[in-house]
Amino acid sequence: MDISSTGLRVLRQIAESGSFTAAATRLGYTQSAVSRQAASLERSAGAALFERRPDGVRLTPAGLTLLRHARTILDCLTAAERDLVGTAPRTEPVRLGLFLSAGAALLPPALARLAVTDPHITLRTTEGTTPSLIRALRAGSIDLAVLTSRPPHRPLDGESPRLHVETVADTELVVAVPSTGEFAGRTVVHIDELVDAPWIATPATNAEPLLGVWPGLPGRPDIVHRARDWLTKLQLVAGGFGVTTVPSRLSPVLPPGVSLLHVEGAPPEIRRVLVARLPGRPTPAITSVTRAITSTT
Incomplete structure (x- = not known):
């Protein structure tokens, strides 16, 4: 051959x-x-x-x-x-992929921990959707991936052998709204109040569902802005130009002018954060990075 x-x-x-x-x-x-x-x-x-x-x-x-x-x-x-x-690395490189909203909440504390516990590790990161990161893992382009799943949390893909997966945390999906206006001072919102809301969403593809609109929202959502970048979406919310869904773990990094509301009148939406790698014995560096990620919650 x-x-x-x-x-x-x-x-x-x-x-x-x-x-x-x-x-x-x-x-x-x-x-x-x-x-x-x-x-x-x-x-x-x-x-x-x-x-x-x-x-x-x-x-x-x-x-x-x-x-x-x-x-x-x-x-x-x-x-x-x-x-x-003659350029053999003096450090141990680890390539980490993260789904689009994970970096803001998980990456800085993980890097801070590694700087203290394992300064010899060089972490290189990239962002992507969960499906694209799974493909990158299978292709060997990254060593670890922080992924997300929703109930009933089936295997991440249908390929064999299955990926080795550890749970980082379960987090509730909430709605990000402007801190002023009709939702000012509130902590909860009923699902019926969101039916006519202007939504800010990530465009859907064949491989990716629509992100940013409450799942199971009655009727057809009014999507006024489409954006993939989380900073763009949250700044639009802060400006009063719409609402969007976010995982509650993002609360520490919200920009001023954004509040989070729990949704009543609908089943809770729980998202699981996972760290995945190819099966087999990991290198000590990969083990250290995995530990740094799972210890951030």
């Missing part, structure tokens, strides 16, 4: 990105170049490695098998390059 390191990098990026187009963008290639690499990989492997689906591209069982070996080969090549140029 004749497979180049470039082909293995393309395989890993397709697994992480979930599409040929996104992989091409991340690698700086054209889509046709990525498609040619994918076809070459399948010819060399003698098996179908990619499953084209309406919501993107997923690896077949054969593709996942090759990906497992690709992670090892590419890590070895990176280590060899460092050794050859």
Whole structure:
């Protein structure tokens, strides 16, 4: 089987990105170049490695098998390059991915703890959605991921072997509202009062649900602003331009002018924060980072 390191990098990026187009963008290639690499990989492997689906591209069982070996080969090549140029790291690097609202509440205290307990660890972080971070874990692009799930908390994906998962905390979903106006001075709101509210939401995709609107809200929500960035969403709330949902753990980092309300008249919405990694024995550095994250609550 004749497979180049470039082909293995393309395989890993397709697994992480979930599409040929996104992989091409991340690698700086054209889509046709990525498609040619994918076809070459399948010819060399003698098996179908990619499953084209309406919501993107997923690896077949054969593709996942090759990906497992690709992670090892590419890590070895990176280590060899460092050794050859004399740049072997003096610290232990750990690559951490976090879902979009986790960084503000979890990352600073985790970094502060690591600076005291494990100053030799270099933590590099990236943000993403839970599905994209799961793909990055499987692809070997990150070592750990802070993810979120909602009841009934099924396995994070259907691939095998299952990811190793630890629970960080359960947190209640609440509604962020302007501190002035009709909700001023309140701590609770009835679900019926939110039916006609102007909502600020993250755009939905095939892989991601609509975020920012109360789940199960009766009727069609009036979404007046769409934004992925949490700072943008909360500043819009502070300015009186709408309301949005947030996990209650964000309360310590809210900007001035934003209040949080618990919702009555509807079942409570609980979100679980998880830290996940590939199965197997973790390195001491990964164990230390996991401990720093789970100790922040």
